[in-house]
Amino acid sequence: MEKSKVLVVGGTGYLGRRIVKASLAQGHETYVLFRPEIGLDIDKLQMLLSFKAQGARLVEASLNDHRSLVATMKQVEVVVSAMSGVHFRSHNLQLQLKLVDAIKEAGNVKRFLPSEFGMDPARMGHALEPGRVTFDEKMEIRKAIEEANIGHTYISANCFAAYFVPNLCQMRTLLPPREKVNVYGDGNVKGTDLANQVGVGHYHHIFYEGCLTNFAIGDDGEEEGSLLYPEVQYTRMEEYMKRYA
Secondary structure, eight states: OOOOEEEEETTTSTTHHHHHHHHHHTTOEEEEEEOGGGTTOHHHHHHHHHHHHTTOEEEEOOTTOHHHHHHHHTTOSEEEEOOOGGGIIIIIHHHHHHHHHHHHHHOOOOEEEOSOOSSOGGGOTTOOTTTHHHHHHHHHHHHHHHHTTOOBOOOOOSSOHHHHTTTTTOTTOSSOOSSOOOOTTSSOOOOOSHHHHHHHHHHIIIIISOTTTSSOTTGGGOOOHHHHOTTOOOOOHHHHHGGGO
């Protein structure tokens, strides 16, 4: 396997920390961007130092400092953004657009993976409000990437099992419910605050429309991940759920 210089943005997050470990395990020269705003977050600091002890290179750069971002991009060949989708609204959008601008100016990054990892926004033009904003913003980032002629890969994970399986897709919990389960389909499950409304809207697309399964893979250079990496041993749902028994 060809080795690359890989920069992970958001490397201390839920997904980012796993990407850092995987990159190191594959033998890539791995850089982890950390922001000066890390402040007094001792857990993140210790995680960064753990990455460093494993061979990662820590790079300090502010996402609000274009010059420092460009200087960082000039050191690497691949950039993976793993910014949290929980904070994706507008602020996260602007930060990712800043990454695109810095990559474009640096001119040497061969591949950019933006922070998506959910449902494919290109298939969600019919999405309901207010959750539609999630897909619209991702498409705005895609448009900027493609207009800048940056090599890219979009990853659609179609919902992470660790979030959607253990809790049986219930709102506001990551643990399996013991006494009651809401079944989305009888019209009586109501969304109150904005986060709930967004979540219920997404569930409508997933469970009513089948947006995770009702399409063929292969258009526009799409590839099925399990075919690209046949060596990965996948865990079946039955086995995965045994840990919660």
